[in-house]
């Protein structure tokens with residue numbers, strides 16, 4: 001019935017055969033291209049499931065950044081209204097802060113809430129061992145700080161982020177946030193030590209480089225993918241370079257990931 005109705009509105013629309021337990025597809029579908037709808041629905045399903053399973057009453061929740069997190073915030077706001085959850089939400093970026101405020105949620109910070117029950121965040125890529133690449137939207141530093149204060153980091157993503165090995169699907173490289181004055185020496189040192197190449201991320205609607213919420217630059221490291229990397233060791237070594245503020249490598253931080261699939265189901269990974 002629903003499928004017929006949705007198809008009558010837009011013949012190109014793919015209406016998933018299976019609806020997830022969290023009923024994530026019943027709260028509005030996207031009527032654009034086949035791929036966009038599918039990807040957006042996949043993000044939504046993952047986000048809804050994670051919120052339903054991990055966001056509990058009387059807790060402090062870290063709110064990640066990016067397009068998938070938008071769905072998580074919608075769901076958190078729905079549950080605050082419908083079930084009366086009492087939450088404090090700690091943002092990981094300017095974007096997250098705005099989302100919290102726009103949805104009428106209680107805004108917190110690490111000064112008042114140095115310990116969080118869980119953080120829900122997106123990722124650019126997740127490997128088989130749950131090592132993440134984050135920072136495609138430039139928010140890696142605050143995301144890592146907030147995640148480090150949370151009892152649990154829960155990742156929400158669509159199926160394009162689920163990889164065996166980093167670099168398999170996400171081709172933009174590992175973001176490294178750096179103090180502006182140090183971007184050239186850091187670029188040279190990382191290339192000499194590990195290979196690949198680092199590019200200064202440039203802004204799109206502004207001349208010059210992207211400047212993060214923290215006033216820094218981002219170098220995107222296209223690392224050599226023809227060898228195995230010990231990401232924990234790589235991360236530690238890069239972090240030791242003066243001027244490196246943080247990396248988008250999240251090693252040993254996430255314990256749970258939800259991947260929304262094309263058919264509206266959600267797969268899970270736990271470590």
Ligand SMILES: O=C[C@H](O)[C@H](O)[C@H](O)COP(=O)(O)O
Nearest residue numbers: 066067068122135137138139
């Ligand atoms: O800096 C941005 C964050 O790390 C995001 O969580 C990450 O880029 C994933 O974003 P999206 O959900 O838009 O793919």
